[in-house]
Amino acid sequence: AVLISAGKKVGMGGGGCLAALTAAAYAAHLVRFRGAGAQLAEAAAATGRLWAVGGEPLLFGLLGASVHVDILEAHDILFGVCAVAVGLIFRAAAVCVCAQLGTSWTLRETAFAVVSWCPKATVQ
Numbered sequence: 001a002v003l004i005s006a007g008k009k010v011g012m013g014g015g016g017c018l019a020a021l022t023a024a025a026y027a028a029h030l031v032r033f034r035g036a037g038a039q040l041a042e043a044a045a046a047t048g049r050l051w052a053v054g055g056e057p058l059l060f061g062l063l064g065a066s067v068h069v070d071i072l073e074a075h076d077i078l079f080g081v082c083a084v085a086v087g088l089i090f091r092a093a094a095v096c097v098c099a100q101l102g103t104s105w106t107l108r109e110t111a112f113a114v115v116s117w118c119p120k121a122t123v124q
Contacts, residue, residue, distance in 0.1 A: 091117055 006019075031040050092114045099110040 088118060 027040060095114045095117050096110055099105050099113050103109075105113070
C-alpha cells in the first residue's frame with residue numbers, strides 16, 4: 001500500500017503497483033533461493049498483528065462510515081439482502097457438493113460445513 005501510494009504521489013500510479021509486485025516477487029525469491037524463511041515468517045507475523053490491531057478495524061470502520069443510511073431506499077436494501085441470500089444458497093450448494101463428492105462425511109458433518117462457511121460468504 002505504501003509503494004502504491006508513493007507511486008500515485010509522484011504521478012506514476014502504475015509504477016507503485018509494479019513496485020509492490022516486484023517487492024513481493026523478491027520476498028518469494030529470498031525465501032526460495034536464499035533460505036530467508038525465518039525472517040519472512042517473523043515479518044509475516046508482525047504484519048498480521050498490525051493488520052489485526054489497526055488495519056482491519058480501520059478499514060471496516062471507514063467502510064461503515066462511508067455508507068449513507070439516509071439515502072438508502074427499501075428496494076436497494078431488499079436487493080442487497082437478496083444478493084447475499086443468493087450467494088449463501090450457491091455457496092451452501094457448492095459446499096454440499098464438495099463435501100459429498102470429496103469426502104466420506106455424514107450429512108451432519110456436511111451441514112456443519114455449510115453453516116461454518118456462511119460468515120465467509122457474507123463478508124466477501
